[in-house]
Every structure is written in C-alpha cells, then in structure tokens.
Amino acid sequence: MELRINDVNFSYGEKKILSDISLCIDGPGFYSILGPNGVGKSTLIYCINNLLTPQSGNVTIDGKDVKSFTPQELAKIIGYIPYSSHTSFPLSVADTVLLGRYPHSGRLPIPA
DSSP: OEEEEEEEEEOOOOOOOOEEEEEEESSOOOOOOOTTTTTHHHHHHHHHHSSOOOOOOEEEETEGGGGSSSSHHHHHHHOOSOOOOOOSOOHHHHHHGGGGGGHHHSOOOOOO
C-alpha cells in the first residue's frame, strides 16, 4: 500500500493549519507524526481519513483519492482510533481494537 499526501493545505477560517504538506509512505511499517500541540497533526490525520477535505492538494492510497472511497472501504485500509472517546458504553481495550474488524465482519464486539 502506498499513502501519498500531495501539497495539502488546510485552514480553519483564516488560521492556516497545513501548508504544502507532502509525504509518501510506501509499504508496511510503523509511522509516527510528532510535534507540539496545535501544529496540525490531528488535522493531517483527519485529511488522510477523509474526515476533513483539504482546501488544495490531495491524499491518495494506491493512486486512488481518499475522497473516492466509501467510509467502509477506507475503514478496511486505515485503522483510526480518536485520541478521545465519548462513548456511553464500556469497552475493554481488546473490544476497542476489535472495532477495527467491523468493516470486514459487519459485527460489533459485544462487551462481557
């Protein structure tokens, strides 16, 4: 799998958050995005997951723009757990990880 970020720009109103961000990740591995608070790490992840749309530039997976994937197709490729969750039901860490299997199995984990 190749993840490519091409000249991505994103602003919240007048506040520019991402400016001409480009990156290519080709193949399996463990990758990290590091930086101080407020520099756009989460915004970049949201753009990769098609939760936000860049004002310019694009994000592709294997040459296909993430905007053309259905949410279920994208969930089969990218596992994403937000840093905060406001769920009203208890899930163990194992159950939370199993949520990543939902796009493949169509079943949610059932807490014990």
